[in-house]
Amino acid sequence: MDLICIRRPDDFHLHLRRGSVMRAVLPFTEQAFARALIMPNTTPTEIRTAVDAAVYRGEMKEHCRRGFTPLMTIKLLDRTTPHEIIACKSAGVIAGKVYPQGVTTNSDNGPVDMHVLYPVFAEMERVGMVLCLHGEDPKAFCMDRESVFLAQLCEIARSFPKLKIVLEHVTTLQAVGVVKELPDTVAATITAHHLYLTLDDVIGAKLHPHNFCMPIAKRPEDRDALRRAVLSGNPKFFLGTDSAPHTRETKECAEGCAGVFTAPMVIPLLTSFFEEFEALEMFERFTSESGARFYGLPLNEEKIRLIRQPFHIPEVIEGIVPYLAGKTLNWRIE
Numbered sequence: 001m002d003l004i005c006i007r008r009p010d011d012f013h014l015h016l017r018r019g020s021v022m023r024a025v026l027p028f029t030e031q032a033f034a035r036a037l038i039m040p041n042t043t044p045t046e047i048r049t050a051v052d053a054a055v056y057r058g059e060m061k062e063h064c065r066r067g068f069t070p071l072m073t074i075k076l077l078d079r080t081t082p083h084e085i086i087a088c089k090s091a092g093v094i095a096g097k098v099y100p101q102g103v104t105t106n107s108d109n110g111p112v113d114m115h116v117l118y119p120v121f122a123e124m125e126r127v128g129m130v131l132c133l134h135g136e137d138p139k140a141f142c143m144d145r146e147s148v149f150l151a152q153l154c155e156i157a158r159s160f161p162k163l164k165i166v167l168e169h170v171t172t173l174q175a176v177g178v179v180k181e182l183p184d185t186v187a188a189t190i191t192a193h194h195l196y197l198t199l200d201d202v203i204g205a206k207l208h209p210h211n212f213c214m215p216i217a218k219r220p221e222d223r224d225a226l227r228r229a230v231l232s233g234n235p236k237f238f239l240g241t242d243s244a245p246h247t248r249e250t251k252e253c254a255e256g257c258a259g260v261f262t263a264p265m266v267i268p269l270l271t272s273f274f275e276e277f278e279a280l281e282m283f284e285r286f287t288s289e290s291g292a293r294f295y296g297l298p299l300n301e302e303k304i305r306l307i308r309q310p311f312h313i314p315e316v317i318e319g320i321v322p323y324l325a326g327k328t329l330n331w332r333i334e
Contacts, residue, residue: 002308004271004280004331008300009287011036011266013132013168013189013240015259016060016070018042023063024318025245028263030068032333034300035292037132037240040075040097041106047074049084050091067302071295073097073132077109078116082123094295095130095166096120102138103145104214104258105244114152121156125163130295131156135167135175136215143199146215147174157182164294169194169242171215173225179236180229187294189240190226192269193260193323198223209251210321213244214258231274233282238291241266247319262323265313269324271306271331305334 014029014036016022029036038060040047047056053072060070073095074080074088085096098117099107111117124131135153136145153167167179167188179188197217202208211217229237243266244259251257262269267287274283292299311332315325 001275001280004283004306005303006284006306007288008032008034008302008304009239009267010034010291010297010300011241011243012071012166012238012291012295013037013039013191013242014263015039015041015242015244017245018044018056018059021245021247021318021320022060025243025261025263025320026060026063027065029243030065032263032267032304034067034302035069035071035297037071037073037095040073041099041104043106046106047072048077048080049074050087050093053088053093054091071095075099076111076117076120078111080117080120082119085120085123085127085129089127089129093129095132096124097132097134099134100136100138100149103134103136107134114156118159121160121163125160128164128296130164130166132166132168134214135170142216143218146170146172150174150178153178153186154182157186161185166240166294168240169215170226170237171218172222176225176229176237180234184236187236187238187290189242189291190230190237191240191242191260192262192266192273193217193242194223194226195230195273196223209256210323210325211260212251212256212258213242213260216258227277230286231277231279231282233285235285235290235293237286238289238294239270239287240291245320248316248321249319251321260323261317261320264317264322265311265324265329267304267333268306268311268329268331272329275331306331307334
């Protein structure tokens with residue numbers, strides 16, 4: 001098979017940043033995706049309110065190609081109110097994102113106690129906004145943070161049985177199992193790079209800062225659990241790339257930033273993944289259907305075509321080193 005045609009995908013977890021970085025990386029997402037859920041932990045100002053979301057959407061729209069839709073989120077903080085949730089819903093914001101304090105980039109002001117946000121979760125449940133969770137407990141050892149957080153996920157799901165919840169970028173065997181067992185109101189995103197990386201690829205024989213992300217890549221058995229979840233076609237698991245651009249200077253330093261920039265090659269990479277495991281029939285479901293259905297969005301009607309031709313990934317793009325820099329994939333978007 002030398003040509004594959006699928007429904008244009010959606011990315012349900014994307015970092016675009018702001019300013020010149022956004023302008024540099026946005027075209028790569030637009031080439032492959034019809035819609036993307038845009039993360040709110042931006043600098044110098046983050047997205048906390050309906051007004052913030054409108055301003056940020058406007059910044060993106062100035063540079064978006066016709067047909068690409070940014071899906072807006074807000075960052076949920078201790079001071080977020082139920083009234084703000086109502087305003088956000090009216091403004092078209094579809095999700096609220098929780099970053100526990102200190103778990104990742106720009107999360108130092110995140111909540112310490114999830115119970116403070118329970119009135120906000122109740123209002124999100126009432127109006128139909130999705131709760132996205134960076135599912136790590138910062139007090140735990142770095143390899144255990146996701147597993148320790150799962151108890152909080154279960155408590156939130158029990159307390160708000162009609163609230164749609166997405167456990168973002170899952171990385172562990174335990175998380176996959178818990179998401180499967182919880183009601184259909186709970187789903188999870190999986191990144192392309194976590195389908196390949198283990199901790200050895202980050203700090204094995206040498207330090208590879210451009211493979212460093214949060215949650216950190218785990219053990220081979222964890223990676224294999226993610227692969228099984230994706231290849232099974234279970235609609236609870238869908239694509240959120242967590243493509244996170246950082247300049248080379250902020251990655252290759254004493255305290256490098258967490259994030260893997262995958263937007264330029266993520267769909268060709270996933271094409272190779274599903275072909276390798278002889279599961280191309282699950283490709284469109286993972287990238288283009290399950291996420292849209294969970295979020296209550298119509299499926300995209302437009303198609304994209306992937307052709308079997310060498311696709312060389314640049315060493316650097318506007319000062320940002322992409323995932324698999326310098327490598328060549330077998331597929332490209334036509």
